[in-house]
Amino acid sequence: MTVTYICHECGKKYELDTLAFRCECGGLFDLEKPKFEFARDQIVQEEWSLFRYIQALPFEKGSGAWKETSMGEGLTPILTLDPEMPNVLVKLDYAMPTLSFKDRGAAVLIAKAKELGVEKVIQDSSGNAGTAIAAYASRAGMACEIYVPKATSTKKIKQISAHGAKVHIVNGSREDTAEAALHAAEKGDAFYASHVYNPFFYEGTKTFAYEVFEQLAGDMPDSVIVPLGNGTLVLGCYYGFQELVHANLIKKMPRIIAVQAETCAPIYEAFIRGEQSIKEVVNTGTLAEGIAIANPLRGKQVLEAIQATAGEIIIAPEDRILDAKKALAERGFFVETTTAATFAGFYDLCEKENHDSLGTVLIPLCGAGLKSAE
Ligand SMILES: *Cc1c(COP(=O)(O)O)cnc(C)c1O
Numbered sequence: 001m002t003v004t005y006i007c008h009e010c011g012k013k014y015e016l017d018t019l020a021f022r023c024e025c026g027g028l029f030d031l032e033k034p035k036f037e038f039a040r041d042q043i044v045q046e047e048w049s050l051f052r053y054i055q056a057l058p059f060e061k062g063s064g065a066w067k068e069t070s071m072g073e074g075l076t077p078i079l080t081l082d083p084e085m086p087n088v089l090v091k092l093d094y095a096m097p098t099l100s101f102k103d104r105g106a107a108v109l110i111a112k113a114k115e116l117g118v119e120k121v122i123q124d125s126s127g128n129a130g131t132a133i134a135a136y137a138s139r140a141g142m143a144c145e146i147y148v149p150k151a152t153s154t155k156k157i158k159q160i161s162a163h164g165a166k167v168h169i170v171n172g173s174r175e176d177t178a179e180a181a182l183h184a185a186e187k188g189d190a191f192y193a194s195h196v197y198n199p200f201f202y203e204g205t206k207t208f209a210y211e212v213f214e215q216l217a218g219d220m221p222d223s224v225i226v227p228l229g230n231g232t233l234v235l236g237c238y239y240g241f242q243e244l245v246h247a248n249l250i251k252k253m254p255r256i257i258a259v260q261a262e263t264c265a266p267i268y269e270a271f272i273r274g275e276q277s278i279k280e281v282v283n284t285g286t287l288a289e290g291i292a293i294a295n296p297l298r299g300k301q302v303l304e305a306i307q308a309t310a311g312e313i314i315i316a317p318e319d320r321i322l323d324a325k326k327a328l329a330e331r332g333f334f335v336e337t338t339t340a341a342t343f344a345g346f347y348d349l350c351e352k353e354n355h356d357s358l359g360t361v362l363i364p365l366c367g368a369g370l371k372s373a374e
């Protein structure tokens with residue numbers, strides 16, 4: 001596959017060996033790839049990881065880099081949450097080597113970096129993305145440095161350093177942390193393996209959609225209800241469903257219903273106001289730390305994707321998050337508090353709208369409960 005980076009704003013193209021991680025105009029990179037139509041018989045049946053969809057992923061022909069980095073991530077179970085709610089499916093995306101769905105993006109991004117001959121990566125994260133990049137980089141034999149804000153839970157910091165990554169604790173906000181990592185990336189001494197900037201991450205998260213397709217034998221849910229901070233899973237779902245529609249493997253796009261935190265909801269606010277541009281907000285504190293992104297750099301792109309599926313953006317009421325966490329644990333699922341927020345949003349939506357009008361819904365359980373501080 002001939003693949004290049006292409007600026008989302010001005011369309012300028014960059015070769016994959018560029019040291020730039022964004023366009024000179026400031027725009028972020030998407031990928032330009034040849035159009036392809038995936039066929040069901042291209043699934044590699046004997047590969048028990050998300051790399052069974054390798055034919056849909058932008059690697060060089062015959063590239064085996066992923067074999068050195070994969071840890072069997074993906075292929076997470078889909079189940080009904082409760083026998084009384086047969087229309088509500090959950091997908092256990094915390095059942096991953098580093099206990100969150102970020103493994104999808106990290107596995108593909110690091111495999112691509114390996115293919116490109118990268119020896120050192122840097123990244124910034126409030127936790128799970130950093131952990132996933134650190135783990136896969138270590139498996140790939142790369143040096144790794146991760147920048148985290150000082151408010152990051154000690155558990156997550158320990159998990160990152162356990163993989164041998166150097167952790168830089170930034171005395172400031174999530175945004176200050178991104179700034180610090182950007183400075184390091186600009187010096188050009190390492191590959192910026194950012195889940196926000198680097199579009200190969202989204203090639204990984206799109207395998208979520210391919211799995212739903214394969215596991216449900218093409219009988220897709222009417223809606224997926226997905227957490228939304230930077231939008232790596234929202235965009236992954238969107239790209240994946242889009243490719244499946246294009247290949248005629250599914251008839252229509254599931255609606256994407258995205259959930260933001262009540263106290264940090266910049267994309268929701270633009271959606272409600274009917275605007276396309278996103279204004280930075282101030283995060284006034286939330287239990288759903290994993291989706292509290294005050295200035296999502298791909299916000300506009302994410303909003304457009306949600307709108308293209310006739311989807312919507314909803315809020316997770318802060319005062320329902322812990323109840324939702326308890327309700328999930330009672331059904332056997334111990335999830336990260338941020339994941340409970342998705343359900344707080346869903347339960348709230350069910351009360352406002354007729355539950356049946358939502359049709360079949362599928363909700364990912366994105367992070368394991370042991371990750372949360374409380
Ligand atoms: C990263 C993360 C999210 C939010 O994903 P975005 O890509 O920021 O939209 C939600 N839940 C968990 C557990 C996460 O790790």
Ligand SMILES: [Zn+2]
Nearest residue numbers: 007010023025
């Ligand atoms: Zn540009």
